[in-house]
């Protein structure tokens with residue numbers, strides 16, 4: 519299983535899946551931050567933009583993901599002030615320039631984006647910016663690997679770990695997982711040669727009957743990770759239970775804003791009284807992200823669900839498995855229109 523959606527896209531885009539022998543099957547994993555963000559959180563972002571008239575800032579992918587009523591893009595079309603940014607620090611700047619408006623940054627992502635989001639809170643705090651907050655829904659990779667391995671339908675023999683996540687967090691968290699589940703975890707990059715080498719290292723372990731943590735991406739990933747980035751994360755966030763799209767609540771699988779920074783936590787700052795909406799029952803995103811089903815096994819793949827009209831997040835995101843299979847795979851060509 520390649521954990522990260524970026525790896526899925528690289529495998530598809532570079533034709534690597536077609537080069538592998540039939541005995542090696544790659545299974546896409548849950549590592550797409552947009553895909554795993556539950557519909558209820560998108561509803562909260564839409565609510566803040568529509569009802570509180572905040573300036574709602576977000577990374578680009580997120581605004582096209584359907585909520586239960588509408589996406590942020592549809593909210594923007596109806597007059598909400600939704601802005602696409604490349605960094606949460608831009609949102610702090612917008613807050614300083616608009617002291618009469620509340621500015622909320624939609625802070626989703628894995629461990630990779632957590633330092634920048636935490637840094638935006640620290641900056642706002644230090645500079646006395648009181649009209650800035652984040653709607654945080656950070657998720658963590660190691661509990662997701664546990665979720666996959668604990669599913670009785672899982673058929674994963676080894677993992678390509680997400681190189682960029684480990685660049686931040688290091689590789690120590692993975693040793694208990696290889697010990698518990700007896701599966702190799704090879705921390706792997708995103709270039710075609712990285713993926714080919716990561717697959718080779720995994721297969722060599724399996725053939726030798728071993729289960730170890732190995733670091734293919736050593737030009738980027740230090741064993742201990744980026745200690746400064748970790749310090750920034752733990753200054754602002756603490757570990758909490760998180761609901762994942764299409765899955766259950768996974769214990770201790772995400773970050774929430776610490777009490778000391780609760781003034782910057784949009785969930786506490788605003789009272790968001792909306793019912794928790796269920797996921798779209800037509801979308802099997804949970805099974806896709808746990809690798810139990812391939813995107814083309816979804817009855818709506820390429821028909822009712824396309825990038826231009828997505829039913830679920832995995833068809834929207836640049837890291838979504840359904841989008842990867844749709845854009846690059848021969849399977850997309852086989853789907854009758």
Ligand code: SF4
Nearest residue numbers: 801802816823830840
């Ligand atoms: S093809 Fe569309 S509906 Fe099916 S799992 Fe993927 S995102 Fe959901």
